Amino acid sequence: MEEAGRDRTGCENLQRALSECHQRFGPGVTRDAACRHLNRALAECLVSFVCPEESEAVRTLCGSGGTRLKRSLCQQAQLSLSVCISSHQPD
16 A cells, blocks of 8 residues: 555555554454454545545435435445445456
8 A cells, every 4th residue: 555655545544553453452353343443444545545536425425314315316326436446356
């Protein structure tokens, strides 16, 4: 994720914190609970880097309840984000 000493994604600090959390806690339920927030934050950071428009659309449209139209737009945004993420995965 780091290139030539600089963080291209803006996620390096979260990656480091998650790694440190994993070092502090052994595998298992305790680690899962202790590191869950960092794992989620890193995932959201990386997804936002790879698919910024789609990620923002999901945050905007799916953040709270709403009308049938908003729920439909949320579903469309989620699908677009899923397609974007899939397009960045190796075959």
